[in-house]
Amino acid sequence: MPLLDRIQTDLVLAMKARDEARLSALRMMKSALKKLEVDSMKPLDEPAEMQVLNSLIKQRTESAEMFRTGGRPEMAEKEEAERSLIESYMPASATSEDIEAALTAALAETGVTALKQMGVVMKATQAKLAGKRVDGKALSEKVRSRLS
Numbered sequence: 001m002p003l004l005d006r007i008q009t010d011l012v013l014a015m016k017a018r019d020e021a022r023l024s025a026l027r028m029m030k031s032a033l034k035k036l037e038v039d040s041m042k043p044l045d046e047p048a049e050m051q052v053l054n055s056l057i058k059q060r061t062e063s064a065e066m067f068r069t070g071g072r073p074e075m076a077e078k079e080e081a082e083r084s085l086i087e088s089y090m091p092a093s094a095t096s097e098d099i100e101a102a103l104t105a106a107l108a109e110t111g112v113t114a115l116k117q118m119g120v121v122m123k124a125t126q127a128k129l130a131g132k133r134v135d136g137k138a139l140s141e142k143v144r145s146r147l148s
Helices: 003-017 020-040 046-069 073-087 096-110 115-128 136-147
Strands: none
Touching (some): 003 020, 020 073, 046 073, 096 115, 096 136, 115 136
């Protein structure tokens, strides 16, 4: 089932259950996906959908952090609840063992030893982890530590 259809089905269920928090988050996800679909003037493919959901997750994480810093724990909890709902629509995260194996394979495949060519290793590693969710910042730190 396409992601937008899944979200629409869950949206109807949330309306019937009168679950306002879930309904709000689902509407936000649907509008972000629809906006990209209208802007690009073609149906969304899975990588584009995941990119939108990743950006929404990142926004929620940053907002929750700012609310906690600003002394608004109730708002931070709301943002974290939305983030966990969005994450439920994402593929499984890559484990650290998966990342290490992909990084080792990418280093062997590319033959890169210099930190200047970190981008080549990053691209190869992300290609090997296709279909799984990977935090780019954490991956970047692992690549940097292995090349140093």
